[in-house]
Amino acid sequence: MRAEIIAVGTELLLGQIVNTNAQYLSRSLAELGVDVYYQTVVGDNKERLKQAIGIARDRADLLVFTGGLGPTLDDLTRDALAEFLGLGIELHEPTMAKIMEMFANRGGAFVESNRRQALLVEGATPLRNDTGLAVGNALNVDGTCYLLLPGPPREMKPMFDNDGTGWLKEQLGPALMLHSVMLKFAGIGESGLEDLLIDLIRDQQDPTIAPYAKEGEVAIRVSTKATDSEEASRKLEGVLTEIRGRTVAYLYAEEDIPIEAAIVRLLSEKQQTLTLAESCTGGMVSELITTIPGSAVVFLGGIVTYSNQMKMQQVGVPAELLEGDGAPGAISSETAAAMAEGMRLAADSDFALSITGNAGPAAAEDKPVGLVYVGLAERERETRVEKLQLSGDREGIRLRATKRALYMLWLSLTGRG
Amino acid sequence: MRAEIIAVGTELLLGQIVNTNAQYLSRSLAELGVDVYYQTVVGDNKERLKQAIGIARDRADLLVFTGGLGPTLDDLTRDALAEFLGLGIELHEPTMAKIMEMFANRGGAFVESNRRQALLVEGATPLRNDTGLAVGNALNVDGTCYLLLPGPPREMKPMFDNDGTGWLKEQLGPALMLHSVMLKFAGIGESGLEDLLIDLIRDQQDPTIAPYAKEGEVAIRVSTKATDSEEASRKLEGVLTEIRGRTVAYLYAEEDIPIEAAIVRLLSEKQQTLTLAESCTGGMVSELITTIPGSAVVFLGGIVTYSNQMKMQQVGVPAELLEGDGAPGAISSETAAAMAEGMRLAADSDFALSITGNAGPAAAEDKPVGLVYVGLAERERETRVEKLQLSGDREGIRLRATKRALYMLWLSLTGRG
Incomplete structure (x- = not known):
């Protein structure tokens, strides 16, 4: 089966939003064994939309539409397809009831235009919308399949994954997935x-x-x-x-999770705790770790020691490492080690990671942009420091330093290093 | 002038990458006063590409291509357009010299396929590639304009912004921009x-x-x-x-900068300093502030007090606020105030922001998901706390709490609150 994805929306043609729906659907269709041959974006204009449908029907067996199912007069996908196919429009009663109920709960007056979200192309199978109002449409006319999905990704994705995929599998029959x-x-x-x-x-x-x-x-x-x-x-x-x-x-x-999720899982299993002392990454490691639900059990906290004063006061880096002639300075192996050890002792955690370096844009302490030291202090184990020379812009360097520090911890947690 | 953007690449149709180029070009063309009517994505297949060119020429005056200018046999855009227009292919000597020089500098043997990156459609104006090898093409054939740009955004964007835009403006003539x-x-x-x-x-x-x-x-x-x-x-x-x-x-x-950039600028002007004590945001405020080059001068650092132990030890939140019957708990106005004040005093900064709350996914301390307190301590001013009830998922709540805290600081820095 050959597919074409048609995104409808002038906001895409103005560059106000990125067409992430096309990526999501392309990947999902590939997993179903359906080959996507074209992606098209067309504006909220019925004539141009009907022309695009005509072109797509000549070169594909499955047309997947996103957008244009909402309440406003700009939302034209359903009408354009019905006109193109010479079919009528019918009301989907359960969706209409859901819309009326929502207005009743909100206590507002019903706005007539919302009725549009309950309309189906004549004969279409309704696709449930669990995260919004507009009902989806699925229909097979003369061997060509049409799927009409909403534009907002948070509505489109669950609709496609549930009813959309179910309907498509029926059309495909028992196939290789x-x-x-x-x-x-x-x-x-x-x-x-x-x-x-x-x-x-x-x-x-x-x-x-x-x-x-x-x-x-x-x-x-x-x-x-x-x-x-x-x-x-x-x-x-x-x-x-x-x-x-x-x-x-x-x-x-062996699943699509970031390394911080793997680390939170390993620490939880071992009932061990982590703290962080970050300089050039400015809290990025901490921020990533705390995106993971459940991190509160294993992550005690961290200190962003952006200034030398904070490095001394908060994690006890000795002044002689930071200041004076011949001192190694803030961006040094010695300071990375002192930050990790100081942090671990202050919070009595099982592990402490430290990062200090120059993320750019200019040299600091005569140290080049991209020079970063990562330290790892562990209970009852010698502290280790890794020296990195990273390339890229400020955000790239910060991100790579962050991921490298997490990798160092993962090696230790899994007994690999 | 009506434009169509044609992205060439099977990786787009497989959903491996998002078509961000289409957004960038749509926005840029809108600024030039050019209306984009369609965006099309087609795979690395010469026949289908030629068909797409035919369709586009019938409905647009400007065809902007991205992708398919690289060295491999999959890179077909130039060849397909030349065949479609009945034109030949010619070598662009300066690009060829640049490619040879790069191989000489690297010390590797010249790989013949790289010659392809120096080819132009017969008669095309070359577009300089400052960040890569493949030369761009611009040509006007019978009143239809064709722009051929590389696929990687880091090559495409500067080429379009420089030579591409310059060439387009010549085609447009003195127009309203x-x-x-x-x-x-x-x-x-x-x-x-x-x-x-x-x-x-x-x-x-x-x-x-x-x-x-x-x-x-x-x-x-x-x-x-x-x-x-x-x-x-x-x-x-x-x-x-x-x-x-x-x-x-x-x-x-009045420019497209995030609020953290406005804050770093204001603090720099006033020569004032900031520290942070974050709980549920886990370092997000700190991470955002330190994305801004120059933040090191005004941002001393921050503490991520994810555990109660860290709240007490590192920023001196009194134990009686956190523990025991009737204590307000970690998620409370009192704790937010104590965190901000403790942080400000510890680092002697002019301002300290604090955030404590429940970002979800589950209730904590019997406090609902989305309940967040933001505190602001200032030198010689009374500490203030704002109570927020935010909605959304974990990342949404964290982001909105972060932006709200920055807004509170901005109000104070500008004398508005």
Whole structure:
């Protein structure tokens, strides 16, 4: 099945928002074994929308629309498709009842235009909207499938994942579905990882091996098509075992989670605690750790020692490390060690990470931009410091230093380093 | 002039990357007074690409391509366009020399496929690539303009902004260009701001008034078309004065900067210092402040007091506030005040902000999700605490609490509160 994704909305053509829906749907459709051949964006204009539908129907069997199902007169997708197909419009009573109930609960007067959100193209299967009002539409006309989804991602995603995917699977019949495992790596770059796996990547057939890189993270997706997850597991296992064996020092998860989530999980299992002393990262490690629900049990807190005064007062870095001729200075291995040890002792945590360095834009203490020291103090173990020379802009350096510090802790928590 | 943006790349159709280029170009073209009617994404397939070019030429006068200019055989944009137009391909000598020089400097052997990056469609104007190798192409054939830009945003953006925009302006001739001023607001939501400006928004003609909302930030863009910036200023001034008058308690900048940048600037001007004591935001305020270059001068540091132990030890919150029957607890006005005051005194800073609350996902201390207290301690001024009841998920609550705390500080720094 060939698909085209049609996003409807003038705000996309003005560049006010990014079309993240197209990415989400493309990835989801690939997992269902559906090939996306085109993505199109068209404005809130019925004639141009109908022309776009005509072009898409000639080159695809599945048209997935996002946007244009809302209450205003600008919301034209349903009307345009109905006109194009020569079909009428009908009211979906359960959605209408839901809309009326919402207005009653709010105590406001019913606004007539909201009725539009309960309309269906004649004969369409309604798709439930658990996070909004507008009902989705699914219909198959002469072998071409049409899916109408809302524009806001928080409405579109659950609708597609639930009723949308269910309906599509019925249209596809018993087919090969894409099954994949996401492997997440830390402490290694994209090219380094490719070097380790070059023969596997080069000779791949089935399963496929696709590398992904985001700022500070590297991932590999291993995929195969199969009728069920048991068959998929059998097909994936050989390649996964080979990759695991080669990447044991870097592979921190076999699901799409960030390394901070893996760390919170490991600390929770071991009932151990963490504190942080950050300088150039300015609280980024702390911020990432506390995005993880449940981090409060294992993360006691951190100190952002942006000034030398804070380094001395709050984590007890000796003044002679920071000031005076010949002192190593704030950006030094000695200071990183003192920050980690001082923080760990002050809070009596099992681990303390420290980061001090120059994230730019200008040299500081005559230390070059990108020079960063990461320290790790542990209960009953010698403190270690790693020296990094990172490249990139200020945010890139901060992020890479943060991820590197988390990697250092992960190595220790898993007995790897 | 009507434009269509055509992104070429199978990775977009697989959902591996988001088409941020389309947003950037749409916004940039709008500023040049060019209307974007369609955005299209097509894979690395020459026949389908040629078909897409045909469709686009029938409905647009300007086709802007991104992607497909690289060295591999998958990079087909140039070839497809040349075949479509019946034109040949020619070598751009300066780019070829640059590529050879790069290989010589790296000390590696020249890889023949890189020659492809120096090719132009016959007769095309070359567009300089300052951040990569592939040369861009610009050509006008029978009144239709074609711009070929690289796919990576870090190459595409400077090429478009420099040579691309220059070439386009020549094609457009002396035209009305869009001039706009971005107004940034804090401490008020999108609907609250619209209420204040409802008559201006409803009756707008020229200048236009467009609200934008991102998580935790609200902005308004006031725009007009004019031949030069002097004429534009004259046309914009009336509306700007009216908006300024109505929004004095919220308008923190007349350029697109976050409130943390405005705060670092104000503190620098006043030579005053800031510290932070964060609980539920986990270092987010600190992280945002330190994204701003130059923050080191005014931001001494912060403490993330995630545990009660840290609240007591590091910022001196009295135990009786936190523990025991009838104690207000960590999530309370009293604790927020004690955190801010304790932090300010410990570091002797001019200001200290504190945040304590429940960001979810579950109730804590029997306090509901979203209940947050923000404290502000100042030298020689009484400490103030604001109680917030925020909605949204964990990250949303953390972000809104962070922005609210920064707003409270901005009010004080500007003598507004």
